[in-house]
Amino acid sequence: MERFDWQPNALSPIPLYKQIEDYIKEKIANGEWTIGMKLPSQRTLADAFKVNRSTIVTALDELAAQGLIEGKGRQGTRVINNTWGLLTSSAPLNWNSYVDTGMHYPNLPIIREINRAEFDPNIIRLGTGELSSELLPxxxxxxxxxxxxxxxxxxxxxxxxxxxxxxxxxxxxxxxxxxxxxxxxxxxxxxxxxxxxxxxxxxxxxxxxxxxxxxxxxxxxxxxxxxxxxxxxxxxxxxxxxxxxxxxxxxxxxxxxxxxxxxxxxxxxxxxxxxxxxxxxxxxxxxxxxxxxxxxxxxxxxxxxxxxxxxxxxxxxxxxxxxxxxxxxxxxxxxxxxxxxxxxxxxxxxxxxxxxxxxxxxxxxxxxxxxxxGLYEEHLDCIRQQLQIRRDIALHALEKHFAHIATWNVPEGGFYIWLHINLRFSMQKLFYKVLQAGILLNPGNLYDRHAEQHLRISYSYASLHDIERGIEKLARIIQEIKQ
Structure with missing residues (x-):
């Protein structure tokens, strides 16, 4: 989910759509959202600002009427001008053309989504490959x-x-x-x-x-x-x-x-x-x-x-x-x-x-x-014990909820369980559905485009309670998709 450093104020006498319109206009006017940049989808903006989609539509319509943005169907909505550009005869700089031609490839959309969602404190992170804050020394x-x-x-x-x-x-x-x-x-x-x-x-x-x-x-x-x-x-x-x-x-x-x-x-x-x-x-x-x-x-x-x-x-x-x-x-x-x-x-x-x-x-x-x-070895002893406990909790939850729909390895160390789901469905659809339910996963096709039935489950980050709860919810969502 897209995250912004601002939220509309529901208690303000200014209508929500107007607050959102002004926020986006300021982003454009200040050069933060440049000419050619694609805006997040209406649904994404509505989720991020916690408003109805109709509120977003009204705000975007106002911006389009002012000549700042333009919607092109499936191509999405893009910034086409800014307040400075409207006052000058020269064409405004299109930074997007530079962004699109940069030498380093961008992350895949799902990886960008993962990177954003990892900073949401309400997400159960079953894919994150790092130590939980509980385990940091x-x-x-x-x-x-x-x-x-x-x-x-x-x-x-x-x-x-x-x-x-x-x-x-x-x-x-x-x-x-x-x-x-x-x-x-x-x-x-x-x-x-x-x-x-x-x-x-x-x-x-x-x-x-x-x-x-x-x-x-x-x-x-x-x-x-x-x-x-x-x-x-x-x-x-x-x-x-x-x-x-x-x-x-x-x-x-x-x-x-x-x-x-x-x-x-x-x-x-x-x-x-x-x-x-x-x-x-x-x-x-x-x-x-x-x-x-x-x-x-x-x-x-x-x-x-x-x-x-x-x-x-x-x-x-x-x-x-x-x-x-x-x-x-x-x-x-x-x-x-x-x-x-x-x-x-x-x-x-x-x-x-x-x-x-x-x-x-x-x-x-x-x-x-x-x-x-000498604290490095001392800390490692503690981390190994804690990670093994987390691995065992994850394996127990998988045995309880995935025994009939998946197979998996039993790791002897590290962070990961490689889960193979014995059902065929869109991994992308599963990713976004579980994300909406508050669970973050790493689909297998990030590591091999043919691994469409795999998930990388990490037991290193989520709490013991969240590991159990997250795996249970994941199994339930998979069953719903299968039906």
């Missing part, structure tokens, strides 16, 4: 910041690869995962997505082909596609990406690299087996195919530690390893890292300096303190 973070307040606080830029204290701590932490890396082979970045952006800009040519799991998190992003690259999906089984197909796909599609999330895969939750990991690394070494390993869920295992990262089996420098604190400590900290050969790290560090001149020095020092204090 508020008290430990205060303790960290208290320690920092008594030390020298870095306020300037850091060196290109990042704060040396943090990289020293990361080198020690990586050893616990079986990864040997010196500080010169580590680059601090502002989260996993920036790591992928740097790789796309610094290591790949336009037109390059990237092999990924099918389904894959990368399909929900436009980082590589916007750079003129294409993604080719390799099918998965219960042990992860089918390694026997890597050589075939590499030759068939002249692939440039392989991207994988081997630990608690997004969106399926699959944990690649240790044997499969060894085969993937050996195969890629043999055919000269670099690997980008996304390890942001590596530490979120339940019961027993997950298999070592692919990077731990890499002896030829063919694996770039991405890690992050976004899934374990806080997405707001914006601290991640890339581990790889020094030549690659130097190249990516140079590009990072050109784009943002380094990640926040304060965030880097706080991240270093998480490791130095």
């Amino acid at each position: 508020q008290e430990k973070t205060k303790h960290i910041m208290n320690i920092l307040s008594k030390q020298y606080i870095p306020l300037g830029y850091e060196e290109p690869k990042g704060d040396i204290l943090l990289r020293e701590q990361l080198a020690k932490y990586l050893q616990t995962l079986g990864i040997q890396a010196s500080t010169s082979s580590i680059l601090v970045v502002s989260g996993g997505i920036q790591a992928l952006q740097l790789i796309s800009m610094g290591l790949l040519q336009k037109g390059a082909t990237i092999l990924v799991e099918k389904p894959s998190y990368l399909y929900s992003l436009n980082i590589f596609q916007s750079a003129g690259m294409r993604l080719i999906g390799i099918p998965m089984d219960q042990d992860g990406m089918q390694s026997t197909l890597i050589s075939k796909y590499k030759k068939q599609f002249f692939s440039s690299l392989l991207y994988t999330i081997p630990s608690f895969h997004n969106p399926t939750g699959i944990l690649m087996s240790e044997e499969r990991r060894k085969v993937v690394v050996a195969t890629c070494n043999e055919i000269g195919l670099p690997i980008v390993e996304d390890g942001v869920y590596q530490d979120l295992w339940f019961g027993s530690p997950s298999s070592k990262p692919l990077k731990a089996y890499d002896r030829s420098g063919s694996v770039l390893y991405i890690g992050s604190m976004s899934k374990t400590i806080s997405p707001g900290l914006r601290i991640g890292w890339i581990v790889g050969p020094e030549a690659v790290i130097n190249r990516l560090a140079d590009i990072k300096m050109q784009t943002d001149y380094g990640s926040s020095s304060l965030s880097q020092r706080a991240a270093a303190q998480w490791f130095l204090s």
